[in-house]
Amino acid sequence: MTDTADVVIVGAGIMGVSTAYHLARLGAGRVIVLERDTVCSGSTALASGGIRHQYANRLGIELTTHSIVTYERFAEEFGVDPHFRQHGYLILIATEEELATARRSVALQRSLGVAVELLDAAATRALCPYLNTGDLLGATYTPRDGYADPYSCATAIAARARDLGVVIKQQHEVSGFIRHGDRVGGVTTAAGTFEAPAVVIATGAWSGVVGKLAGVDIPVRPHRRHKFMTAPFPADRIPAATPFVIDPHRNFSLRREGVGLLLGHGRRDEPDG
Secondary structure, X not given: OXXXXXXXXXXXXXXXXXXXXXXXXXXXXXXXXXXXXXXXXXXXXXXXXXXXXXXXXXXXXXXXXXXXXXXXXHHHHHOOOOOOEOXXXXXXXXXHHHHHHHHHHHHHHHHOOOOOEEEEHHHHHHHOOOOOOOOOOEEXXXXXXXXXXXXXXXXXHHHHHHHOOOEEEOOOOEEEEEEEOOEEEEEEEOOEEEXXXXXXXXXHHHHHHHHHHOOOOOOOOOOOEEEEEOXXXXXXXXXXXXOEEEEOOOOEEEEEEOOXXXXXXXXXXXXXX
């Protein structure tokens, strides 16, 4: 079986279906999304859903600036509550090196119109009294940031993409790429060939693996992260409107999830996988 499209997208997580939706809105022609499992079956469904301006590069900041607006009017555009909680983002600073990096990042963020605060340890504790700030130099805080439900968002975007004519083929794992000289001509799967002059790799942490099938080195490597959901946690100790707290020094995160807490942890020195 051979099928043709103007664009083939590999991966039906939130990046893949969002790319498909926006291409369809822009009139990009026939768009096919190929997913090895089901829509939103990979890391998107297990993500913490963080949405933040706090990047150290212009592209990340500008992408978030546009994305925030989308999430703020998500229900109007997609007909689904994204559960977007704009409780802010708090990134902790533990070392002088981290403080110097934070100052550079804040300067860039402010130059791009982001409302961001550089807090000292006392101000950090005043914002989040439950934190032990004894070994902190401070934190950066963006009050407009927050988190949403990635599964609800991705499935809603996928539904709108289908409404616009996007074809999403599940259980279609890409096994190779068609090449015409130095240009891509489509992809192959066990179910058949999908020819297209443009292919988008949207497979998240596995983009580097998929890129190798096309002979492209994408500098993305998968690393394991762990998430823990607590039992109901008293709101008088950590309130519902608490910021999404990130501790990059310890690679730890914390935010509210319903009546409990969602805790995250990872190790950068773990092997890929």
